[in-house]
Amino acid sequence: MSSESSLFSHRWLPALLLAPLMLLIVLFFYVPVFQAFYWSFFLEQPFGGGSEFVGLQNFQRVLSDPEFWGATGRTVIFMLTASSLAVVVPLMLAVAADRKIGMSYPARNILVWPKGIAGASIGVVFAFIFNPFVGLMAPLNVLFPGLWNPGIDGTDAFVTLVAAHVWSGIPFNFVILLAGLRSIPPTMYQAAAMDGAGPWRRIFDVQLPLIMPQLFLTFVLEFTESITSVFALIDTITGGGPGGSTTLLVYKIYVDGFRGFDLSGASTQTAILMVFVLLLAACQFFFLGRRINYER
């Protein structure tokens, strides 16, 4: 690592090699982002027949719209419940798989497989698993008719969504957390065990503190991911219903913009959502990131 730039002595070559990727990022990220911010100050006709500058009127309208706050509230609830579970569940699995218990080797492998399944496919499968007549809950419905029906009851639909999200988040977080656990020198446990620490004590006093960087990473990624990546699940499992109970902000933007042709309203909400996600990540780094010790 003596001289990083000595590999490419040519002045333009690095820029040239980077150019295709930068072009893609500009084309598919920065241009649309700019467009969304731009449109949020206009009333834009879908077919581009004309647009009117309205200043902050779109923001005023969106920010005083109870539907927007409803969707934001649901987004926050989802973020807190689903992302916490999507880290805690893989953490338990990783701690278990890290120990020398039966099946831990195959489990380390098998638990990664769901990573290969697209969000939309997970949605289709979970819609079936939680079907009130043929799914997992069907026997309960026979005993207590009407107990479980995500097609009618908003809470049931929300629970289904959280379950599907947690399941789909297992592989990635599991790999990261397991890698963190595997990198802890075994001598640490041995020393702790010699000092009389039981298994639980070793988890809380040795393992968890030492995988803080990994836990932090998974939390940051989960919190931001849960806001946007849930789209595929909503679209396939609930379609935002029943009664809007699973219309999270990201889905509301899609419905307003692409199904309702309200480009300005959707752009305004996109701008707000983007600022929210950036603030969230900044807060996490500011308040949590500083306390994490990356040195071992």
Added chain:
Amino acid sequence: MNRFTLAAVAALMAGAGSAQATNIEFWYGNTGPVETAIKAQCDAFNASQSEHKVSCVGQGSYEVSMQKAIAAYRAKNHPVLIQFFDAGTLDLMLSDAVEPVQDLMPDVKWDSYIAGARAYYETSKGKLFAQPYNSSTLLFYTNKTELEKAGITETPTGWEEIIEAARKLKAAGHACPFVTDGDTWRILEQFSARHGLPIATKHNGYDGLDAEYVINSTFAAKHLANLVEWRKEGLVRLAADTKAGNYTAAFNAGECAMMEQSSGSYAAAAKAFDGKYELTVNMAPMYKGYERHNTFVGGASIYVMKGHDKPEIEAAKAFLDFLRKPEQQMFFTANTGYVPVTTNVLDAIAKSDEANSPKYATAKVGVESMNQPATADTRGIRLGFYVQFREVFMEETQKAFAGTQTMQVALDNTKKRGDQLLRRFEQTYKGKQLP
């Protein structure tokens, strides 16, 4: 960047294949048997002459087709012909992106289209904007076999009779007497139209962009509240209450005994019932004391988009002419259950030896339903951001069905949110006149 290159290469290759023929694209949104019929019509058109060639591109749904058309139009890469559904009529009329078919082809006898189908797609001054294509309307389906099992020999026609029949079915142990998905088109729009009730002021927006919703104060509000009560009583089921999870599938499988559904569903129901149950199809039910008016035309129509050169427009005209031919309309009706909406085709069917064949069953009753006496409120719906309004209606009424708010509160909220949409639409198209 790549897409443009690919498109250019594709265009070159296609051009090389047929040197003189003008190539145009037609985008549609249907899937399943309807898509098969559309493709068959495209192939038949291309085989019938060599001057023009139309490529029919399926987009998977009306909404997706529209999204892509908006993006393509902004990129000046749009198709010549696009099929679009009823709810987007006003968006397209004000878009300045389409050429009214009546301007483009003034010589066509557009008055051969029945009034019910024309009114939805024409300006308030009577100029037709789009050529009606797959037209449907709301009909009332019953499973006669199941009804007879419960001792109901006469097919019910009014809501009072339907509920009486539903009570008998329930008493006979039937779990799902009447099923609906609570869709806006079915339980609000078509109900209001045939009962002669307005959906919004200004004759549903035909007389100006400053219309306001009235759905919370018409008789439709009472009917929707009734649906909630009937569901509590176990007479009416929602799609999510059925084992099939989809109300048409639930009816077709025999799980539910009655439903209100588009005429476009007839082919599938008849096929599913074949040999097991007897099917009846009639005009959608009325309440006692209300005079029957026409139902709206549903389905979709074809628009010609602006910004194309003369040969392409000629090709588009030729294809539209082809689709209007009686034998093509009859082919489409027979294969899909959609309703022919020109008088000459209806005459041709009546004169043919298959006049009473089940494949034309919906044509007769569907047209009869659309031909009922009209009022200024039953021409159609000319309201802005209407697709979004449908979503709002579904969301609020679902809450009422789930019991978290009353139907009246749901409809008051729907009106409030709907009016906000209308005001924003009005502002978005400020300075534009309704054609």
